[in-house]
Amino acid sequence: MDKKFASQADLEEKKVSFDKLSNHAYAYTAEGDPNTGIVIGDDAVMVIDTQATPVMAQDVIARIRTVTDKPIKYVTLSHYHAVRVLGAAGYKPQQIFASRDTYDLIVERGEADMKSEIGRFPRLFRAVESVPGLTWPTVVFEKRLTLWMGNLQVELLQLGRGHTKGDTVVWLPQDRVLFSGDLVEYEATPYTGDAYLSDWPATLDAVEALNPAKLVPGRGAALMSPEAVRAGLNGTRAFVEAMFESVRKGVAMGNDLRTIYHDTYATLKPRFGHWVIFDHCLPFDVSRAYDEATDHRDPRIWTAQRDKDMWQALEG
Ligand SMILES: [Zn+2]
Numbered sequence: 001m002d003k004k005f006a007s008q009a010d011l012e013e014k015k016v017s018f019d020k021l022s023n024h025a026y027a028y029t030a031e032g033d034p035n036t037g038i039v040i041g042d043d044a045v046m047v048i049d050t051q052a053t054p055v056m057a058q059d060v061i062a063r064i065r066t067v068t069d070k071p072i073k074y075v076t077l078s079h080y081h082a083v084r085v086l087g088a089a090g091y092k093p094q095q096i097f098a099s100r101d102t103y104d105l106i107v108e109r110g111e112a113d114m115k116s117e118i119g120r121f122p123r124l125f126r127a128v129e130s131v132p133g134l135t136w137p138t139v140v141f142e143k144r145l146t147l148w149m150g151n152l153q154v155e156l157l158q159l160g161r162g163h164t165k166g167d168t169v170v171w172l173p174q175d176r177v178l179f180s181g182d183l184v185e186y187e188a189t190p191y192t193g194d195a196y197l198s199d200w201p202a203t204l205d206a207v208e209a210l211n212p213a214k215l216v217p218g219r220g221a222a223l224m225s226p227e228a229v230r231a232g233l234n235g236t237r238a239f240v241e242a243m244f245e246s247v248r249k250g251v252a253m254g255n256d257l258r259t260i261y262h263d264t265y266a267t268l269k270p271r272f273g274h275w276v277i278f279d280h281c282l283p284f285d286v287s288r289a290y291d292e293a294t295d296h297r298d299p300r301i302w303t304a305q306r307d308k309d310m311w312q313a314l315e316g
Pocket of ligand 1: 079081163182191
């Protein structure tokens with residue numbers, strides 16, 4: 001193969017930042033590695049996306065303990081991807097929240113996704129042996145759940161399909177802070193292998209309509225002003241639309257997937273090639289876009305074997 005599979009060659013540890021967005025909101029970010037959000041209510045702490053393993057969660061807990069002694073009672077899963085959810089046990093939460101669609105995806109493809117993701121990006125699964133198995137939500141909601149953490153109003157909102165069909169954002173209306181999960185990325189390439197590309201831009205519009213003052217993306221630095229939030233939303237929208245448009249054009253011309261992949265890579269590289277994990281994501285992204293542009297309304301399940309076959313077909 002020309003390129004090493006997915007991110008198996010990415011071994012360099014990133015520098016962690018722990019930023020305060022408001023009196024109730026912090027962001028644990030790591031130069032494009034998956035982010036974790038923290039909400040501090042009057043009586044408890046919520047963690048949004050857990051990191052990939054319980055051992056990795058310990059570093060998040062250590063940062064939380066520099067700002068509060070309150071118990072970590074809640075975990076919210078923005079979506080089902082292993083790299084964000086398998087650290088949940090490390091927090092010993094009382095409740096784990098997820099949308100009904102995310103729960104359904106864990107039932108349907110959680111096991112396959114876990115094996116696939118560990119194979120794609122081993123560095124992000126430090127101490128993978130500490131993962132006790134799949135993470136199961138204890139509270140499942142449809143579309144919207146409101147949690148009062150004392151006086152702090154916390155809205156779990158499913159605004160539409162995008163990165164997955166179950167995407168959930170966490171919104172603090174009093175502070176105007178939003179945690180987006182992978183619906184929004186900042187200077188990191190959106191992974192769209194399980195996405196609904198036709199729906200994603202409208203879901204970003206729904207995020208924008210909340211008018212967040214600050215936003216924690218799924219990957220990349222915390223966005224600390226309305227201008228930065230807009231840049232994150234616009235960048236994600238631009239990538240999703242340009243990638244899908246290029247693939248649809250290739251499909252309309254009757255090109256095969258491999259040709260469409262190389263054409264799309266060449267089209268997007270000058271504009272987005274400097275974003276982290278560009279080379280990792282693009283083969284998966286184009287594969288999904290091709291499916292959606294042809295005859296798969298719903299994303300097909302990625303398995304460790306399908307990953308390798310696809311990579312060989314596009315990059316080999
Ligand atoms: Zn994801």
